[in-house]
Amino acid sequence: xxxxxxxxxxxxxxxxxxxxxxxxxxxxxxxxxxxxxxxxxxxxxxxxxxxxxxxxxxxxxxxxxxxxxxxxxxxxxxxxxxxxxxxxxxxxxxxxxxxxxxxxxxxxxxxxxxxxxxxxxxxxxxxxxxxxxxxxxxxxxxxxxxxxxxxxxxxxxxxxxxxxxxxxxxxxxxxxxxxxxxxxxxxxxxxxxxxxxxxxxxxxxxxxxxxxxxxxxxxxxxxxxxxxxxxxxxxxxxxxxxxxxxxxxxxxxxxxxxxxxxxxxxxxxxxxxxxxxxxxxxxxxxxxxxxxxxxxxxxxxxxxxxxxxxxxxxxxxxxxxxxxxxxxx
Ligand SMILES: NC(=O)c1ccc[n+]([C@@H]2O[C@H](COP(=O)([O-])OP(=O)(O)OC[C@H]3O[C@@H](n4cnc5c(N)ncnc54)[C@H](OP(=O)(O)O)[C@@H]3O)[C@@H](O)[C@H]2O)c1
Numbered sequence: 085x086x087x088x089x090x091x092x093x094x095x096x097x098x099x100x101x102x103x104x105x106x107x108x109x110x111x112x113x114x115x116x117x118x119x120x121x122x123x124x125x126x127x128x129x130x131x132x133x134x135x136x137x138x139x140x141x142x143x144x145x146x147x148x149x150x151x152x153x154x155x156x157x158x159x160x161x162x163x164x165x166x167x168x169x170x171x172x173x174x175x176x177x178x179x180x181x182x183x184x185x186x187x188x189x190x191x192x193x194x195x196x197x198x199x200x201x202x203x204x205x206x207x208x209x210x211x212x213x214x215x216x217x218x219x220x221x222x223x224x225x226x227x228x229x230x231x232x233x234x235x236x237x238x239x240x241x242x243x244x245x246x247x248x249x250x251x252x253x254x255x256x257x258x259x260x261x262x263x264x265x266x267x268x269x270x271x272x273x274x275x276x277x278x279x280x281x282x283x284x285x286x287x288x289x290x291x292x293x294x295x296x297x298x299x300x301x302x303x304x305x306x307x308x309x310x311x312x313x314x315x316x317x318x319x320x321x322x323x324x325x326x327x328x329x330x331x332x333x334x335x336x337x338x339x340x341x342x343x344x345x346x347x348x349x350x351x352x353x354x355x356x357x358x359x360x361x362x363x364x365x366x367x368x369x370x371x372x373x374x375x376x377x378x379x380x381x382x383x384x385x386x387x388x389x390x391x392x393x394x395x396x397x398x399x400x401x402x403x404x405x406x407x408x409x410x411x412x413x
Contacts, residue, residue, distance in 0.1 A: 086386050088179035089144045093135025096393040100133055102386055108184035111159040117184045118153030118171055122203035125396035125405045148178030152202040162187035172206045181409045191361055193368045200380050201371045203406055209367040209376055211348045212240035219319045220295045224249025229311050230297035231255040231304055233265055236378035242268045243375055253284055281310040302327035309335040321346040379403030
């Protein structure tokens with residue numbers, strides 16, 4: 085089977101390559117084997133290849149934080165999935181044609197789910213949901229502000245917030261995205277700038293914003309903090325700028341704004357397995373009924389991994405870059 089390997093950390097399109105390796109073999113009693121049908125290239129995968137991600141395993145290593153697979157074999161003690169089921173995998177190293185994993189790591193998703201959306205189910209929808217529901221108790225009518233609003237996470241936050249009556253102020257890098265985001269349910273949109281707080285106040289008429297979501301870091305964190313009300317919370321969950329978050333002392337001490345961080349695996353690892361499965365079942369149904377989706381710009385074959393990685397790093401994409409390891413596309 086084919087698998088992606090990196091032998092050193094560096095520019096993803098230079099360090100990643102596909103290799104032929106032996107098949108994964110039959111499952112042990114508590115294991116599941118599945119074919120990987122599709123995987124996305126997420127910002128975390130790009131950082132992983134560069135060696136700037138929080139996890140930096142010994143090399144060679146296989147990237148891949150998520151995928152959708154179809155079960156081909158299950159061990160004698162695995163009861164919750166059977167061959168033919170579509171599954172997502174809670175563990176990493178998914179950039180390969182096949183995986184053999186612990187049964188408890190695979191979560192079945194409904195049959196007939198669109199494979200492109202299913203490939204992106206594990207990380208971004210759950211991140212959007214938990215950012216919205218676990219950082220600050222928000223009630224209908226409250227505002228939140230988020231940057232990277234046109235990212236997959238940003239586009240998922242909008243309908244999830246809308247369904248709860250929470251209003252969203254959406255910060256992007258170009259005004260041409262406003263129509264798209266309003267169609268998803270965005271209440272307001274604004275282009276990021278040094279005058280962000282003034283532009284936001286004009287649109288909210290000064291209504292307090294209780295939560296700021298920041299995935300840019302660097303000085304962008306401070307611009308989000310300047311928009312959040314006194315005693316509000318800024319949650320940093322990404323670093324598209326490649327920098328650490330920077331916030332003014334006056335926001336922290338004079339205005340009482342709190343800066344917190346979020347990583348999906350931290351809350352998820354504290355939940356019982358039944359709760360994790362229930363979260364993904366509910367999110368899968370919201371994807372299937374069209375409430376939640378993330379656009380896709382292009383699907384590549386596994387042999388084209390270098391082109392796919394270069395493409396995933398372009399600005400102003402209209403959607404995710406996916407790889408389908410089993411078919412030429
Ligand atoms: N903490 C967690 O558990 C967790 C989980 C999931 C995702 N995340 C983070 O969430 C963020 C979004 O992920 P995604 O998969 O939704 O992303 P995505 O769909 O690949 O979109 C990337 C976004 O980043 C923007 N961007 C790129 N470089 C930028 C820069 N230098 N300054 C400002 N914006 C920039 C792009 O804007 P343009 O369209 O203008 O180029 C686009 O909106 C990433 O930082 C990711 O690491 C974190």
